[in-house]
Amino acid sequence: MKRLIQATSLTTFLLLYSGCSNVIDSLSTTTAPKVNQSAPTVNYSSIKSLPDMTSIGFEWQKLDDPRVVGYNFYRTEISKGEKTLKLISKIDSRHATHYVDKGLEPKTKYAYQISSVLSDGTESPTTEAYIAETLPRIKPVAFAQAVSNLPKKVKLLWEPHPDQRVNYYRVEKYNDTLNEWIYLATVNQRLSAEYLDTGLSNSSKHKYRVKAFTFDDVESAPTKVLEAVTKPAPKSVTGLKASNNIPKKIFLTWSASPTNDVVQYEIHRSNYESFGYKKIETVNSNVLEYTDDLKEDGLKYYYKIIAIDKDGLDSTSDLKPVKGESLGKPTKPNLSQASIQGGVAVLNWSSTPRAVSYTVIKKTKQNFFQYKTTKFENISGTSFQDSDIVSGIDYKYSIQAIDEFGIASESSNEVSLVRK
Template sequence: MKLLTLVTLCTASLLILSGCSVKPTPKKDSTIDASLPTVVLTRNGTIADMNSIALEWEPIDDKRVEGVYIYKVELDKKNSGTDEYYDTVISRFSTHYLDTKIEPGTRYGYYFKTYSASAESKKSQMTTITSLAPMESVSWIHGAQNMPKSAKIIWRPHINEKVKAYVLQRRTLQESEWGDIATVNGRLNAEYIDKNLKDNFTYKYRVRALTYDGMLSKPSQEVTVVTKELPVEVTQISASTNLPKMIKVNWQSVEAKDFLLYRVYRSHSIDSGYEMVADTTKNSYVDTIDEDGKEYFYRVSVFDKDKLESVNKNYSALGRTLVKPISPSLSEARFADGRVKLSWTNSDPRAKSYIVQKEYKKGFFETKIEDFENLTSLEFSDSNVVAGGTYYYKIFSVDSNGIKSKPSAEALIKIEEGAAVKKTAPVKTERRLQQSVPAPATEVVDEPAVNVIVPIKDFN
C-alpha cells in the first residue's frame, strides 16, 4: 500500500513539473545538422476529421534527438507561409500528434524538424491534409405561418447518431447576419416555437445540427415565416353629450372571421391615462355615471380569438353626461303683507319645475331646512314665518329628467321683532326633509295659502 501511494505521488509530481515546463521552440539562428533524422509519416499516418487531424510517424531511434518541431500551414489562405512554427513534441519517443484547432473543409500542410541540444534537422517532406467537410444538416424543415406573435419551426430528426442537439438561427429581412436564438437538446427533438415576435412581421429560420464533439453541421434550408396580423382597428367612434347620468358610446363594427370582442377604454385626457371599462361583443356601450356634466374620452379596440388586440390610439371620442340646467335668476325677495315673497326668471328652456329651499334657525344649535318642489310658476310666497326670524331662500330649476340645477343666489330675509305676520296653517305635504326636531304648531286661521307647497327629498 505504501509503494502504491509513493508511485501515485511521484506520478503527480512529474505531471505537475512537466505541465509547468516551457516547451522549446526553434531558434532563428539555429544550426542545421544534416545527420539528424527527419520525421517520416507512417503509411496511414494521417487521419482527418471535421475538427481535428491526427498525425503518426515512424519511431526515432537516434538518441541525440530530444523532440520534434511541428510546422503547420493553412494552404487555403492567401500568402500562406512555409515556415510557420506550430507546436513542439518534447519527447523522441512520441510518435503521435493530434491537432484540434481545425476548421472543417480546410486544407492544411504539415512538415517537421527533429532537434537536439545544439541543432535542428532538415525539413521533412510537407504533407497536405484536408479536414472533412461539415456534416449536412437536417433534410427537411418547415415553418408554420400566421401564428400570433410567434413562429413554429419543425424539422426531420438527423440520421447521424453523433448529433446531440440543434441550434436554431434567425434573421429578419432587414438583417444580413444570422443569430443563434435557441439550442434544442436531443437528436429526436424536432420542434421549436419562437415567441414574443412582432405582429405581421417576416422572419427567416434555419437549423444546424450539433454533435457531441462540438461540431456544427452545415445550415439547413431557410424557411420564411410571417406572423399574424393584428385585428382591424375601429376607425369610427362617437359618444353622446345629451343623456342624463350616462354616456353612450357607438362605433362601426369590424368584420373578422376570428373576432372575439371589443374592449372599451376611458380617460380624462385625450392623450393618456386610458383604463379599460368594459368588454362587449356589441358595437355600443352605455357608461353609467352618477354625475352631471361629466366628460370622458373613449377608445375602442378589437380582440381576436388569439387575444391579439388591434391598435386603438388613433381614434378617440369625447362624451359628456347631460349638464345641469342653468340656475334661475332671483329677481325679488322681500317681506311684505305678513309673508315672504320671492320671484325669479327662467334661464333655461329645459326647466320644467322649480324647487324653493328654505333654511332657518330655531335655536342656537338647531337648523331646519325645507325643500318645496313642483313649483311651476315663477313666484312663491311663504307665510309660515315668525317675527324676529332669519330665513335663507334658494331657487333650483329641475328638467324633465329630474336633474336639479345649482342654486340661485341666496336671499336673506330677516323679519323684525313685532312685525305683523299672517298666520296660516301648515300645508300638508308628501315628503319633507328636516334636520331638526319637529317645528312647533302654528295658529290656524281661515285663509288659503298663496301656493301649494310640496316638499321632496334632497336630490343630492
C-alpha cells in the same frame, strides 16, 4: 491506424497544381534546422493518416536508434499555395508513434514532413512530403422554416440533422441596424428541432438562419434565409358614441372590429382626454354597448374601446377618445320679483328649459343662528304666493327647477322679505 490518403511527394503534388518545376526547391522553413545527414530518418512508407474535419491523426514506425530523442513535424497548406514549411510540433520521445494535428480547415490539403531529433539538437533530413486532406464540413440542415402569424413570436422548425457528429444548432438573426447576422440562441441536442423567438412587436418582419455544429464546434453552412412576420394586432372598433342626456349614466355604443378572432372589448375611461385611462369593464365580442352607472348628475368622462383577440393581442390605444356626460342639472331659475303685498309674499321667476315643475324653498328665522326650511313642491307655474307669514319675522325665498327625471337645479338667487 488505417491509411486513408495516399502519400506522395510534395514536389509531385505542387507540380500538378502550380505547373512549376522548381517549387520544392523554393520551399523553406521559417527557421533553418541543423541537419545531421547521418541521423536516421522516419520510414516514409510506415506513415499513415486518418483525417477528420479539423484534424488529422498520424501514425509512424518508431526509430530504435538510441541517439533519437524525438520527432519534429513540419506542415504547409497546399490549398493556399504556401511554400514555407512550418514547424508545428516537437515530440519529445522516440517511443512516440502518434500525433494529431488540430485546428485545421475542413476539406483542405496539407503537406507534412517529419524529421527525427537527436540528443545534440540536430535533426535528420525530413521525409518526403506526405499529403493529407481534411474531411469536408457536415452538410447544412436540409429543411427549415419560419412560421408566421404567431402573436409576438416566430417559431423556427427544422429537420434534425442525420449526422450523429452534430451536437447542437446555432440560430442567427439578421440585424437590420447593424446590417449583419448576429447570434440569437443555441439549441442543444441533435434531435432538437425548434426554437421560439419571443417578445416581438406586432406585424414585424424577421430573418433567421440555422447552423449545425459538431462536437468539435465545426459549423455547417447556414440554411437558406428564413423569413416570417408576426401576427398583426386586431383592428380598432369604429363609430364609438357616448350619450350626454341620460341621468346618472353614460351609454356607449360602437361598431365591431373587422378582425375575425376578436373575443372581447375593454372599456377604458379617463377624466382627461389625452392620458389617465383605466379599464373599467370587459365585455364579450358580441356585446357592442355599455352603460356606465355614475350615481351623479353632470359627470363628464372620456372613453376608448380596445379590441382583444383570442391570443390576447389588443388593438391600438392611440385612438381619438369620445366624450360622454351624464345629464346635468336644469338651469337654475332667476327669482326676478319678491315682495309683500297685502300681508302676502308674492314671488315671480323666469321659466327654465327642461323644467316640468318648480320647488319654492322658504326659510323662516327661528333665532339668531337658526332658520326653519319649508319646501313647496310641484308648482307648475312661475309664480307663487305665501300667506303664512308673520309681521316682524325674517323670511328667505329661493326657487329650484325640476326636470322630468326629478333632477333639481341649483337654487336661484335668494331673496329676504320681512312683513311690517
